[in-house]
Amino acid sequence: MEFDLVILGAGSGGYEAGLYAYRRGMKVAFVELSPETVGGSCLNRGCIPSKYMRHGAYLLEKLSKGEKYGILFDGLKLDPQKLAESRDKVVNTIRENFKKFAEKLGIRIFYGRGILKDPNTVYVEGEEREIRAKFILLATGSSCTSLGNLKPDGKRIFNTDQIWGLKDFPKRMLIVGGGAVGVEFAYIYRMYGVDVVVVEIMDRLLPYPSIPEESSRYLARKLKRLGVDVRLKTHILSYSEEEGLKVNLSDGSVVEVDCILLGIGRKPNTEGIGLEEVGVEKDGKGFVKVNEYCQTSIKTIYACGDITSPLMLAHKAMYEGKVAVSHMLGNGDWRRNENLIPKVIYSAYEIASVGLTEDQAEDEGYDYRVGVVSFMSNPKAMDDGEDEGFVRLVVDDHTGKILGCHILGPHAGELLHQVIHLMKAGMGVDSLAKAVFSHPSLSESIIQSAMEVYYGPMTWIRKG
Amino acid sequence: MEFDLVILGAGSGGYEAGLYAYRRGMKVAFVELSPETVGGSCLNRGCIPSKYMRHGAYLLEKLSKGEKYGILFDGLKLDPQKLAESRDKVVNTIRENFKKFAEKLGIRIFYGRGILKDPNTVYVEGEEREIRAKFILLATGSSCTSLGNLKPDGKRIFNTDQIWGLKDFPKRMLIVGGGAVGVEFAYIYRMYGVDVVVVEIMDRLLPYPSIPEESSRYLARKLKRLGVDVRLKTHILSYSEEEGLKVNLSDGSVVEVDCILLGIGRKPNTEGIGLEEVGVEKDGKGFVKVNEYCQTSIKTIYACGDITSPLMLAHKAMYEGKVAVSHMLGNGDWRRNENLIPKVIYSAYEIASVGLTEDQAEDEGYDYRVGVVSFMSNPKAMDDGEDEGFVRLVVDDHTGKILGCHILGPHAGELLHQVIHLMKAGMGVDSLAKAVFSHPSLSESIIQSAMEVYYGPMTWIRKG
Numbered sequence: 038m039e040f041d042l043v044i045l046g047a048g049s050g051g052y053e054a055g056l057y058a059y060r061r062g063m064k065v066a067f068v069e070l071s072p073e074t075v076g077g078s079c080l081n082r083g084c085i086p087s088k089y090m091r092h093g094a095y096l097l098e099k100l101s102k103g104e105k106y107g108i109l110f111d112g113l114k115l116d117p118q119k120l121a122e123s124r125d126k127v128v129n130t131i132r133e134n135f136k137k138f139a140e141k142l143g144i145r146i147f148y149g150r151g152i153l154k155d156p157n158t159v160y161v162e163g164e165e166r167e168i169r170a171k172f173i174l175l176a177t178g179s180s181c182t183s184l185g186n187l188k189p190d191g192k193r194i195f196n197t198d199q200i201w202g203l204k205d206f207p208k209r210m211l212i213v214g215g216g217a218v219g220v221e222f223a224y225i226y227r228m229y230g231v232d233v234v235v236v237e238i239m240d241r242l243l244p245y246p247s248i249p250e251e252s253s254r255y256l257a258r259k260l261k262r263l264g265v266d267v268r269l270k271t272h273i274l275s276y277s278e279e280e281g282l283k284v285n286l287s288d289g290s291v292v293e294v295d296c297i298l299l300g301i302g303r304k305p306n307t308e309g310i311g312l313e314e315v316g317v318e319k320d321g322k323g324f325v326k327v328n329e330y331c332q333t334s335i336k337t338i339y340a341c342g343d344i345t346s347p348l349m350l351a352h353k354a355m356y357e358g359k360v361a362v363s364h365m366l367g368n369g370d371w372r373r374n375e376n377l378i379p380k381v382i383y384s385a386y387e388i389a390s391v392g393l394t395e396d397q398a399e400d401e402g403y404d405y406r407v408g409v410v411s412f413m414s415n416p417k418a419m420d421d422g423e424d425e426g427f428v429r430l431v432v433d434d435h436t437g438k439i440l441g442c443h444i445l446g447p448h449a450g451e452l453l454h455q456v457i458h459l460m461k462a463g464m465g466v467d468s469l470a471k472a473v474f475s476h477p478s479l480s481e482s483i484i485q486s487a488m489e490v491y492y493g494p495m496t497w498i499r500k501g
Numbered sequence: 502m503e504f505d506l507v508i509l510g511a512g513s514g515g516y517e518a519g520l521y522a523y524r525r526g527m528k529v530a531f532v533e534l535s536p537e538t539v540g541g542s543c544l545n546r547g548c549i550p551s552k553y554m555r556h557g558a559y560l561l562e563k564l565s566k567g568e569k570y571g572i573l574f575d576g577l578k579l580d581p582q583k584l585a586e587s588r589d590k591v592v593n594t595i596r597e598n599f600k601k602f603a604e605k606l607g608i609r610i611f612y613g614r615g616i617l618k619d620p621n622t623v624y625v626e627g628e629e630r631e632i633r634a635k636f637i638l639l640a641t642g643s644s645c646t647s648l649g650n651l652k653p654d655g656k657r658i659f660n661t662d663q664i665w666g667l668k669d670f671p672k673r674m675l676i677v678g679g680g681a682v683g684v685e686f687a688y689i690y691r692m693y694g695v696d697v698v699v700v701e702i703m704d705r706l707l708p709y710p711s712i713p714e715e716s717s718r719y720l721a722r723k724l725k726r727l728g729v730d731v732r733l734k735t736h737i738l739s740y741s742e743e744e745g746l747k748v749n750l751s752d753g754s755v756v757e758v759d760c761i762l763l764g765i766g767r768k769p770n771t772e773g774i775g776l777e778e779v780g781v782e783k784d785g786k787g788f789v790k791v792n793e794y795c796q797t798s799i800k801t802i803y804a805c806g807d808i809t810s811p812l813m814l815a816h817k818a819m820y821e822g823k824v825a826v827s828h829m830l831g832n833g834d835w836r837r838n839e840n841l842i843p844k845v846i847y848s849a850y851e852i853a854s855v856g857l858t859e860d861q862a863e864d865e866g867y868d869y870r871v872g873v874v875s876f877m878s879n880p881k882a883m884d885d886g887e888d889e890g891f892v893r894l895v896v897d898d899h900t901g902k903i904l905g906c907h908i909l910g911p912h913a914g915e916l917l918h919q920v921i922h923l924m925k926a927g928m929g930v931d932s933l934a935k936a937v938f939s940h941p942s943l944s945e946s947i948i949q950s951a952m953e954v955y956y957g958p959m960t961w962i963r964k965g
Contacts, residue, residue, distance in 0.1 A: 049940060060956030080880075084941055088884040093570030096563060100572070106557030107584030107693075108564070111576045120571030127883045134878065229571070352940035359935075371935055381939045389939070414598065416544075419591045420552040448912055454944040455919040457937050464926060471823075471835055473921050475845045475853070476513060476816035477548055480918040492524030 040066045042365065043159050043170035045151040045310065048077020050342035050354025051176030052135060055144060058362045065144050066168060068151030068161050075146065076132045077178050078343075079351035082198050085131065087221055089124040091383045094228035098263075098385075102422050115229050117206045125201075151177075153311030156337045160311075172337050172365045175317075175325060176358060177306040179343035184213065184302050187273065193282055194297045206231050207295035211284055213273065215242040219300030220256060220384040227265050234266040234292050241269060247380060249394045249429060249443045256445075259385040259425070266292075305344040322347075329372040330364035331357050339365065346375065353378045377461055379453055386426055387449035391457050392441030395431055404434040408466075408486035412446045417477035423447040430456070430466070430486040437465035444483070452479055466490050504530045504634040506829065507623050509615040509774065512541020514806035514818025515640030516599060519608060522826040529608050530632060532615030532625050539610065540596045541642050542807075543815035546662050549595065551685055553588040555847045558692035562727075562849075566886050579693050581670045589665075617775030620801045624775075636801050636829045639781075639789060640822060641770040643807035648677065648766050651737065657746055658761045670695050671759035675748055677737065679706040683764030684720060684848040691729050698730040698756050705733060711844055713858045713893060716909045723849040723889070730756075769808040786811075793836040794828035795821050803829065810839065817842045841925055843917055850890055851913035855921050856905030859895055868898040872930075872950035876910045881941035887911040894920070894930070894950040901929035908947070916943055930954050 041063035044051040052075075055065045069075050079085060103109065139146060149163020159168045181196040183189055191199040197218060206229050212219045215237030227233045237244065241253040242260075257267050268288060276284040281295045307323050318326045318334040324347070325333055325340040332339050339361035342354025356378065363371040382388040398405040408430040412418040418426075426446020433440055442456040459468055469487035474480050505527035508515040516539075519529045533539050543549060567573065603610060613627020623632045645660040647653055655663035661682060670693050676683045679701030691697045701708065705717040706724075721731050732752060740748040745759045771787050782790045782798040788811070789797055789804040797804050803825035806818025820842065827835045846852040862869040872894040876882040882890075890910020897904055906920040923932055933951035938944050 057952075057956070060952075079940070085880050085884060088881060088941055092885050093572065096567065096570055096572060099560060100564070100567075103560065103564075104580075104583060105587040106553075106560055107580040107582070107587075108557065108560060109576075109578040109580055109583075110574045112574050114573040116568075116571040116573055118571070119568060119573075123569040123571075127880075131880055131883065350940075352938055352942075355940055356937055374937075377937045379937070379939045381942070416549050416591075416595055417552060419595065420549060421556050448915055450939055450942055451912055451915055451944050452918075454916075454936075454938060454942070454947075455922050458919050458932065459922055459926075461937055462923075462926065462928060462932055468922065468926055472918075473820055473838075473841045473843070473925060474816055474918060475843045475914055476543070476814075476819055477552055478816075478845070478914055478918070480915055483918075488521075488524075492521070 038157065038169050038171050040064050040168060040170040042066075042172045042174060042362070043068060043168050044174045044176055045159065046077065046176035046178055047075045047135070047146060048176060048178045048342070048354065049079045049351035050358040051174065052076070053355035054174055054176065054341060054358025054362050055139070057359045059142055059144055061362065061366055063362070063366075066170070067139070067144065067146045068159055068168070069146055069148060070150060071148055072136065075135055080128060080131055082201060084351055086124050086128055086201055087225070088383060089127055090120065090225045091221060093120055094225045097228040099422075105422055115206070117204065117229070121201075121204070151310065153315040153317070153338070155315060156335050172339065174358065174361055175310070175333070175338065175340040175344060176342050176354065177310060177344055179303040179305050179349050181299070182302040182304045184299055187213065187297065187299060189299055193278065193295070194299065196299045200298055203296070208232060209281070209294040210234070211236065211282070211292060211294040211297045213297060213299050214301035215239070215244070215267070215269070216301060217243065217380070217382045220260065220382065222298055222300060223260060223265050224263070224384040227260070227263050232264075232266075234268065234294065235260070236268045236271045236273065236286060238270065238272045242267065243382060243388070245380070246397060247394060248388065248390050249396070251427070251429065252388045252390070252443060252445045255426065256384055256386060256388065263385060303343070303349055307344050327373070330369065331361035331373060332364060348375055348378060350378060350380070377457060379457055381450040381453070383450070386445050387447065388445045389449040389453040390441070390443045391453055392439070392460060393431055394441060394443065395429070398431050398440050403440060405440060406432050406434050406490045408432070408489035410482045410486040410489060412479070412482055415477075415479060415482045417479050417481070418447060420477065421447060428482045428486040430469075430483070430490060432466045432490050437467055439464070439466055439469070442483075447479055452483060455480065456483060502621065502633050502635050504528050504632060506530075506636045506638060506826070507532060507632050507634040508638045508640055509623065510541065510640035510642055511539045511599070511610060512640060512642045512806070512818065513543045513815035514822040515638065516540070517819035518638055518640065518805060518822025518826050519603070521823045523606055523608055525826065525830055527826070527830075530634070531603070531608065531610045532623060532632070533610055533612060534614060535612055536600065539599055544595055545592060546665060548815055550588050550592050550665060551689070552847060553591055554584065554689045555685055557584055558689045561692040563886075569886055579670070581668065581693070585665075585668070615774065617779040617781070617802070619779060620799050636803065638822065638825055639774070639797070639802065639804040639808060640806050640818065641774060641808055643767040643769050643813050645763070646766040646768045648763055651677065651761065651763060653763055657742065657759070658763065660763045664762055667760070672696060673745070673758040674698070675700065675746070675756060675758040675761045677761060677763050678765035679703070679708070679731070679733070680765060681707065681844070681846045684724065684846065686762055686764060687724060687729050688727070688848040691724070691727050696728075696730075698732065698758065699724070700732045700735045700737065700750060702734065702736045706731065707846060707852070709844070710861060711858060712852065712854050713860070713907045715891070715893065716852045716854070716907060719890065719909050720848055720850060720852065727849060767807070767813055771808050791837070794833065795825035795837060796828060812839055812842060814842060814844070841921060843921055845914040845917070847914070850909050851911065852909045853913040853917040854905070854907045855917055856903070856924060857895055858905060858907065859893070862895050862904050867904060869904060870896050870898050870954045872896070872953035874946045874950040874953060876943070876946055879941075879943060879946045881943050881945070882911055884941065885911060892946045892950040894933075894947070894954060896930045896954050901931055903928070903930055903933070906947070911943055916947060919944065920947060
């Protein structure tokens with residue numbers, strides 16, 4: 038064989054798996070559509086550019102509280118071009134360094150569409166050649182889909198592939214979908230001065246069972262306070278293009294906006310890559326069927342990331358990629374586990390969840406306890422002027438095992454890691470209740486939530 | 502006995518211990534000097550107000566990079582009064598809520614100086630009464646000391662008790678000591694426009710064996726870039742008061758400043774509280790001798806925090822306070838361990854350390870490996886415009902045990918907790934190398950440092 042491993046797709050999952058395989062001694066190659074798509078959706082049209090803009094929005098919000106720190110200014114001006122240029126520079130830097138690093142390590146990238154020919158062969162459409170490898174990892178990711186009669190045109194109706202081309206901030210924007218993507222863009226554009234309407238068909242923002250309702254409620258309240266027009270249980274009936282867009286909503290109202298952003302709808306990229314021909318099984322929704330080692334129905338072919346389940350998160354892909362490689366090398370101790378994959382939402386708050394919510398624990402028949410600590414009584418949060426939010430820790434009452442943790446507030450996406458690691462190690466709540474922490478720190482609130490599970494509230498405010 | 506536990510000092514250690522003891526079913530009372538000193542040095546004249554001001558400094562630094570986020574403004578004005586007012590409001594809020602919460606729980610606070618009378622009796626000087634308790638916890642903290650002929654007067658020469666009264670920002674300030682306190686104030690005042698000179702007698706900033714030299718170097722470079730005049734291996738020879746202060750330094754130079762801040766010198770509050778009379782043993786430097794359960798030479802008397810060792814950190818006190826209470830209740834599984842106490846410095850970077858540095862690991866005879874990952878290649882750090890710094894993970898080569906971790910960079914003080922918890926649980930580096938993380942996140946760099954220990958660099962930049 039020419040290679041030990043050939044990976045279809047050099048996005049988050051493929052790239053991480055490739056590097057890991059290389060470090061474990063495998064001879065690795067990537068097949069990726071073009072030099073411009075290395076890094077995949079996350080890097081080029083997803084989490085990385087959006088997090089850049091979100092940081093700008095966060096800075097603007099911080100600025101609005103500057104007076105409390107004796108920081109006064111006037112003449113605030115917002116420059117969308119500068120924002121976009123600097124954002125794109127970060128994206129390009131990462132992408133080019135990805136390529137350089139692969140080159141330096143001797144990891145080959147073939148450009149073109151990779152199509153399975155047999156359990157050990159990939160045909161690269163662009164380069165018109167076949168590559169043979171002991172193992173194949175499918176990491177082809179996902180694509181935007183359109184929604185009903187809302188056809189994204191990149192001019193007035195944007196999907197999340199197209200929105201990066203928006204050169205100026207519109208005056209008024211309608212965002213379809215109050216999920217992770219919708220609420221992130223709602224916050225970004227609102228802080229940069231856009232009038233934003235969000236329509237969500239379900240009865241709450243972030244309508245995922247794995248996110249506690251408290252998080253949805255807190256977020257809706259905050260977005261409204263910032264001036265976002267949040268409409269739940271609402272969808273678009275029809276629209277007409279006039280000077281702008283005139284949109285009829287299911288609540289009977291008509292809103293006039295300059296553009297629409299579709300924050301929903303992605304499908305796995307599992308068509309046209311030879312799955313059917315080689316016999317790689319898919320489920321009814323087009324996802325590749327994998328076992329707990331990310332192995333498909335064909336033993337030499339593995340899959341990771343967006344194509345394995347609707348949980349389309351870059352870090353799920355990165356984790357699964359390494360699970361797959363590890364299994365190829367004969368290690369069976371590392372497994373898929375969606376329950377341990379954190380969901381981190383960056384909007385008007387950081388909202389981070391791992392494991393079960395209280396409702397889910399109840400549904401699964403657990404006797405559980407919960408520790409709830411508000412950042413309102415956390416000295417570091419008060420010092421930082423960001424004392425909104427909470428930690429909710431869900432614990433099995435019989436075993437003390439940590440079932441889930443849900444943080445809404447400052448740096449929630451980083452804070453959660455300390456709980457994820459303990460959950461993965463199967464540690465009990467006592468490991469947190471007796472933890473060493475630094476003072477003052479936001480992390481204290483996590484430790485206090487664990488102490489509360491044992492002993493009752495350790496701070497002066499208990500809030501849900 | 503009237504009480505199960507009486508605690509001398511309602512500062513960080515005493516307060517945390519008292520709450521914990523209450524939740525474990527003990528009848529608790531505090532003895533504290535006055536209603537204004539509840540919360541101790543950390544809350545009233547230490548970490549809490551300084552972290553508030555430091556957050557303002559951090560905001561100013563963020564603002565200076567606003568253009569990259571399309572955020573432009575002019576007419577920046579700094580208002581020291583507003584800063585001080587808001588800062589003091591946070592401090593007062595925490596202090597008053599401390600008291601209210603204690604009152605609500607029925608925990609009594611006696612005001613006055615507490616003096617030991619016998620192994621179960623404390624005399625309260627202000628209230629002229631005796632309290633008897635099964636156990637006594639000494640949590641009296643520490644005080645500023647003066648240094649040679651530099652006598653703090655609160656007008657031109659300030660110690661860290663007095664600096665909070667400084668109503669306007671001076672034009673020029675000399676800070677004595679490049680330790681944790683000195684570098685924090687240097688950053689704060691510099692960002693608020695003050696010309697700052699820092700003199701440090703040792704050959705590096707943060708001259709602690711537990712902080713890697715890289716952290717000192719990074720910090721010195723950054724402070725200099727921000728315009729701080731950092732002078733190492735330098736001390737004050739003499740000074741004279743003229744219009745301002747004319748200070749002769751050991752490097753032969755003369756600097757003229759408006760005021761001097763003494764960032765060094767604290768002594769344990771172990772005098773005049775009856776230790777000698779009751780037979781509680783002290784060491785040669787005035788610290789109370791304690792065993793690993795924080796028990797003194799008198800079995801019913803325990804001690805925690807600044808009075809047990811020169812490691813004067815609020816969270817050390819909080820941890821030891823709980824160790825002590827736990828032991829009073831007959832649990833011996835929770836012990837003092839200074840090796841697990843994190844050191845977190847808030848200056849031009851956050852600098853967080855736990856456990857051994859590489860030098861210390863070498864000195865202690867370990868064969869160790871180190872994983873070093875720069876934030877320069879971390880996508881979240883790049884998005885946030887804070888890609889300076891590193892993670893250094895020190896691992897025992899034979900057992901895989903994590904010996905230490907040193908983070909310099911964004912939110913280092915929070916990030917470190919995920920490593921502290923694993924170290925406390927005795928987990929190996931593999932628990933981090935195979936961890937689940939979210940992407941993009943700063944925490945990824947920690948996981949990558951663990952992967953590097955095993956497999957070699959996982960990112961394109963390796964930097965020390």
